[in-house]
Amino acid sequence: MGVSTICPAPAPTAMTLENLFEFPEGRRLLTCLQCGVCVGTCPYGDVMDFPPRRIIAMLRAGMIEKVFQSESLLACVACYACMAKCPRDIRLTEVLLPLMKEQALLRMPELPGELQKALQNTLRYGNPMGESSRKRAAWVKTAGVPIRIFQENPAPADVLWFVECYTSYYPRGQDCSRATARLFHALGVDYAILGNEEKCAGECGRLTWEPGLFETLMDYNMAVFQKYRFGRVVTSCPHAHNAFKNRYTSIGFGYELDHTTPFLGRQLDRLRPLLKRRLDAKVTYHDSCCLGRQNEFYDAPRELLRAIPGVKLVEMTHNRVNSICCGGGGGGMWLDTYFKSRGMERLSERRVKEAAATGADVLAVSCPYEISRFEDALKVLGFEKQLRVRDVTELLAESMEG
Amino acid sequence: MNLLVLLKMVPDVVEELEIASDGAGLDMDVARMALSESDDHALEQALLLKERMGGTLAVLAVDAAEVDDALFTALAKGADRALKVDAGEVAQLGTRALADLLSQVIADGHNLLPVDLILTGTQAIDDLDGLMAPLVAHQLGLPYIAIVIQVTPDPARRVASVVKEYPGGVRGRFEIDLPAVVGIQSAERPPRYVPVAKVRAAMKTQRIETVQAPTLADGGTVLAEVKSMSKPEETGRAEMIEGTPEAASARLCGILAERGLV
Numbered sequence: 032m033g034v035s036t037i038c039p040a041p042a043p044t045a046m047t048l049e050n051l052f053e054f055p056e057g058r059r060l061l062t063c064l065q066c067g068v069c070v071g072t073c074p075y076g077d078v079m080d081f082p083p084r085r086i087i088a089m090l091r092a093g094m095i096e097k098v099f100q101s102e103s104l105l106a107c108v109a110c111y112a113c114m115a116k117c118p119r120d121i122r123l124t125e126v127l128l129p130l131m132k133e134q135a136l137l138r139m140p141e142l143p144g145e146l147q148k149a150l151q152n153t154l155r156y157g158n159p160m161g162e163s164s165r166k167r168a169a170w171v172k173t174a175g176v177p178i179r180i181f182q183e184n185p186a187p188a189d190v191l192w193f194v195e196c197y198t199s200y201y202p203r204g205q206d207c208s209r210a211t212a213r214l215f216h217a218l219g220v221d222y223a224i225l226g227n228e229e230k231c232a233g234e235c236g237r238l239t240w241e242p243g244l245f246e247t248l249m250d251y252n253m254a255v256f257q258k259y260r261f262g263r264v265v266t267s268c269p270h271a272h273n274a275f276k277n278r279y280t281s282i283g284f285g286y287e288l289d290h291t292t293p294f295l296g297r298q299l300d301r302l303r304p305l306l307k308r309r310l311d312a313k314v315t316y317h318d319s320c321c322l323g324r325q326n327e328f329y330d331a332p333r334e335l336l337r338a339i340p341g342v343k344l345v346e347m348t349h350n351r352v353n354s355i356c357c358g359g360g361g362g363g364m365w366l367d368t369y370f371k372s373r374g375m376e377r378l379s380e381r382r383v384k385e386a387a388a389t390g391a392d393v394l395a396v397s398c399p400y401e402i403s404r405f406e407d408a409l410k411v412l413g414f415e416k417q418l419r420v421r422d423v424t425e426l427l428a429e430s431m432e433g
Numbered sequence: 434m435n436l437l438v439l440l441k442m443v444p445d446v447v448e449e450l451e452i453a454s455d456g457a458g459l460d461m462d463v464a465r466m467a468l469s470e471s472d473d474h475a476l477e478q479a480l481l482l483k484e485r486m487g488g489t490l491a492v493l494a495v496d497a498a499e500v501d502d503a504l505f506t507a508l509a510k511g512a513d514r515a516l517k518v519d520a521g522e523v524a525q526l527g528t529r530a531l532a533d534l535l536s537q538v539i540a541d542g543h544n545l546l547p548v549d550l551i552l553t554g555t556q557a558i559d560d561l562d563g564l565m566a567p568l569v570a571h572q573l574g575l576p577y578i579a580i581v582i583q584v585t586p587d588p589a590r591r592v593a594s595v596v597k598e599y600p601g602g603v604r605g606r607f608e609i610d611l612p613a614v615v616g617i618q619s620a621e622r623p624p625r626y627v628p629v630a631k632v633r634a635a636m637k638t639q640r641i642e643t644v645q646a647p648t649l650a651d652g653g654t655v656l657a658e659v660k661s662m663s664k665p666e667e668t669g670r671a672e673m674i675e676g677t678p679e680a681a682s683a684r685l686c687g688i689l690a691e692r693g694l695v
Contacts, residue, residue, distance in 0.1 A: 136628050147626045154629060155467070156447065163448050243629030 048095065048130045056126045062119045063087045069113035069123060074356050074378050075106040083113045083123050086131060104128075104135045105143070105369065108378065109361025111324040115352055125277070129242070132361075136240040149365040150241055153248070157230030158196040159365065167194075168226035170205040176216035180226035187260035190215075190222035191286070193275075195268035196231050197399035203406065204399045210428035211267060211291055217305055217431060218298055222265070228255050232271035232279075234321075240362060249274070253282055263287035265294045267424075269321035269398045270360070276326075290322055292397040292423050296331030299338055306430040309341035314426070315391035316344065317382065317405070318354035319398035332397050332423050339430045347385045355382050359400035379408040387414045394420045434488030434588060436479045437545055439535055439553035439569065440507065442466040442497035446558065450664075457659045468503040471554025477620035478584060479552050480511050486586065489513045491545060493535060495520050501641060502632075508639045509631040515639070516543060520646035527657070528560045529568060530649065536572030537647040548612050550586060550593065555579045555616035566616035576609045579616025586611065 051057035069083040070076040081089065081103040089098050098104070107128055114124040121127070136142070142150075152161035171178045179188065192215070197204035215222055233248030256264075264286045266272050272290045295302060314336055322328045329351045336342050349355045356363075358378030363370075370377060383405055386394045394405055402420050409415045421429075444450055444459055445467035451460040476492065483490045491514040492507045494500050504515040518538055520526065526534065539545050551573075556563040563579055570577030582604070583596035588611070597605045598618055609615075674681045689695045 133628075133630075136626075137631075141622070142626045144623060147623075150626065161447060165448060241629060243631070243633055247629055247633070 046126070046130065048090075048134055051090075051127075051130065056122050059119065059121050060087055060090065060127065063091075063121060064119060066118060068116045068118060072112045072116045074108065074110060074112065074358075074381070075375065078373070078375055079103040079106050083127070086127065087121075090127075098131070099135050099138045102373075104132050105362075105366060106375070107132070107361050108320075108356045108358055108363040110320040110356035112320075112356070115324045128361075132240045133242050142240075143366055143369040145365040145368055146240075146362050149362075150244060153231050153233070153235075154244055157248070157251075158200055159231065159235075160196070160200055162200045164230070165227050167199045167229060168224065170199060170208055171224075171226070173205070174209050174212040176212050178212050179223040181223045181259045182226055182228055184223070185259055188221050188223040189261065190220055190263045190265050191256070191259070191261040192222045192224050193232065193264055193266040193268075193271055194224055194229060195266060195271050195399060197403065198267045199229075201399070201403060203402045207267060207399065207402070207422040207424050210422065210424040213428045213431065214295060214302070214424060218295075218301055223259070223261070225255055225259075232266070232268070232274040234270035234274035234278075235360070235362060235364065245274075245278070249279055249282065253279060253284065256284070256286075261286065263289060265289045265291055267291045267399060269319045269325075270400075273321045273325060290326075290328065290397070292322065292335065293328050293331040295424070295427065296335055299334060302335075302427070303338050306339050306427065308430045308432055310339055310426065310430055311341040312393045312426075313343045313345055313389075313391045314393040314395050315347050315386050315389045316350075316395045316423075317347070317357070317386065317401060318351055319396065319401060320354070320356050320360055322397055323354050324352055332395070335423055335427060336395055339426055342426070345389045345391055347382075347389055349385060355385070357382055357398070357401045357404045359398075359404050364400055364404075377408060377411075379404040380412055383408040383412060383414060383418070387412075387418055392417075392419065393426070394418055395423050395426060396420060397423045434482060434486045434550065434586060435548045436483060436488060436490045437539070437548045437551045438472070438476050438479045438490070438492045438507075438512070439551065439565070440472045440476065440492050440494040440500075440503060441469045441531070441554070441557055441565070442494065442500050442503065443469045443558050452662050452664060456661050456663075458662055466498045466500070468506075469554050469557040471556055471617060471619070473554075473624045474620040475552040475554050475617040476507055476510070476512070477622065477624040478617050479550075480625070481621060482550070482584065482586065483511065486588070488549075491516065493518070493538065493545070495526070495531060495534065495646075496643075504641050505635045505639070506627055506632050509627045509635040510625060514544075514642065516545075516642045516644055518644050518646050528562070528564045532565055532568030533572060533649050534646060536569050537649070538644055539569075539573060541647060543642070543644055549588065550584070550611065551575070551614045552584075552617055553614070555581070555618045563616060566614050570614035573614070575612055575614050577614045577616070578607055578609055580618045581615050582618050583621060584615055584617075 046054050067084050073082055076082045080101040081098045086098055089095050111124045149159035153159045156164045198208045230248055230251055233245040269290055275284055275288050316332055336344055356378050405420045444464040448465045451463040453460040479490050490512045492512045493516045495518045508515050553566050566579050567577050578595055580598050581595050582598050584593055586593040591611045592608050595607050674684050
């Protein structure tokens with residue numbers, strides 16, 4: 032019978048918390064000045080008993096077990112802010128925090144229920160919301176343009192569009208996928224998707240405590256990639272982009288790689304003539320952590336937005352490298368109830384207040400997590416009449432119509 | 434304490450269920466199998482008891498798609514042994530035959546005896562009657578109690594204190610002799626999370642013991658045969674009222690008046 036979702040373990044990954052200082056990335060921790068910039072820049076630095084600076088101090092003092100007895104790591108939303116600001120260039124979000132979270136998971140007596148369910152769902156169904164894996168491509172027939180699924184037509188394509196979870200299942204995420212499909216169609220992109228064969232790329236597995244889950248998803252997706260021929264992967268999800276760029280490459284991911292926004296940004300000359308409809312909107316753009324701080328894609332989304340007739344771009348106080356996380360990374364997507372129970376402000380609410388203060392009509396985003404988080408926050412704070420949340424691709428597609 | 438948990442794979446209702454071409458059962462080629470939820474609670478309760486009182490914990494299941502994942506997950510969570518009964522066409526087994534089969538495997542040895550407590554889910558989606566636990570108890574000649582939310586064994590006195598749920602939030606406390614079969618409604622805490630890395634490690638270092646199915650005395654005769662199975666009829670009578678608030682409220686009032694509801 033042996034159908035199995037979990038594949039057996041490969042050789043153990045090299046770096047652990049125990050042998051950290053044997054690696055150059057780990058030894059860099061020894062150069063920490065204890066300056067505390069990481070704590071100041073961390074959106075939840077004020078509520079953690081052990082913010083990054085203290086974690087490093089405890090690690091160097093051989094007292095790391097004490098950190099695991101606190102709940103500090105649950106508040107890490109993997110936003111790369113500490114890493115981006117570290118004067119010693121210590122790779123906190125890439126190196127130290129995933130190792131800490133992995134060990135915290137093994138020691139935690141009980142995982143917050145929503146997060147546990149999301150991890151179990153991602154393992155079993157390939158998406159955190161626990162939707163049927165066989166309905167991942169169900170949105171395709173509502174796209175209004177033809178979308179090729181590799182399994183149905185395995186001919187080579189220039190681009191594999193890796194759609195991802197929220198963009199496949201969540202209704203507002205599907206709006207982005209429909210917009211992206213229309214843009215690809217209008218630009219004549221030769222692309223195909225994996226349809227029901229696709230599973231979550233797993234980035235939030237790795238930064239959400241679960242390296243084993245991540246590796247299972249990575250092995251699975253890589254095996255599916257190898258069934259088809261394409262030269263470039265374009266994904267709608269900055270978290271998937273992150274996973275492909277930084278982890279999948281270690282097991283042979285050698286394709287060209289793009290997130291949808293910079294991919295479209297590079298084709299702006301061909302896209303511009305298609306953007307005929309005026310939108311007459313004041314737009315503020317939220318830099319997602321993985322696209323912004325992690326990849327420095329700050330200009331492409333802004334250039335795309337400026338290309339839309341009638342769009343006036345305004346900036347929030349915290350923008351580009353200083354952008355405030357929506358609170359969805361590193362498992363935060365499934366910790367809202369936990370944060371609330373600890374009296375912590377939801378970061379999406381903090382961000383939406385800033386967006387509303389700009390007087391913008393539209394809060395533009397380019398990460399599928401942000402739509403649900405910001406739309407929620409707008410409703411909670413009563414800004415839903417004043418401000419709309421739109422993915423950059425949605426605004427482009429809207430300007431293309433008529 | 435020697436603990437034994439009976440696990441069962443059931444059709445996963447997240448996925449579409451289809452009726453087989455003979456119209457008398459589910460199309461098992463389409464169905465995806467998942468561990469029965471209340472069996473997962475039985476496992477959690479057993480893990481808690483093992484942690485508190487020591488002893489051994491074995492899990493036993495009949496072969497089914499994805500059962501290996503469930504058994505390795507149980508080992509990763511702390512079970513000591515996992516046994517799988519190779520019974521061929523298991524989809525054909527009703528609860529009675531399944532209970533006969535498992536009872537015989539337990540009675541045949543496989544180092545599962547002596548046992549102090551046999552735990553399983555009170556119900557499963559394909560056994561809403563909750564017959565599994567009482568049938569196993571009957572076959573093994575053991576006392577049985579189900580819809581249990583708490584088990585506190587007292588090995589010295591060879592008894593266990595158990596709390597059983599009744600409707601309306603009423604609870605009853607019972608004392609049963611050990612060994613016994615207990616149907617778990619829910620564990621004291623939600624089933625724990627086991628990191629995938631631990632499951633993967635269990636796959637490398639531990640093994641599932643495969644047991645050949647014993648021949649049943651009556652050949653697993655099905656006494657209650659399913660004549661036909663059908664999906665619920667779709668009626669689709671919902672009407673979405675659209676238009677301006679004024680037009681919509683006028684239409685709504687019209688509907689209420691038409692039906693004599695106002």
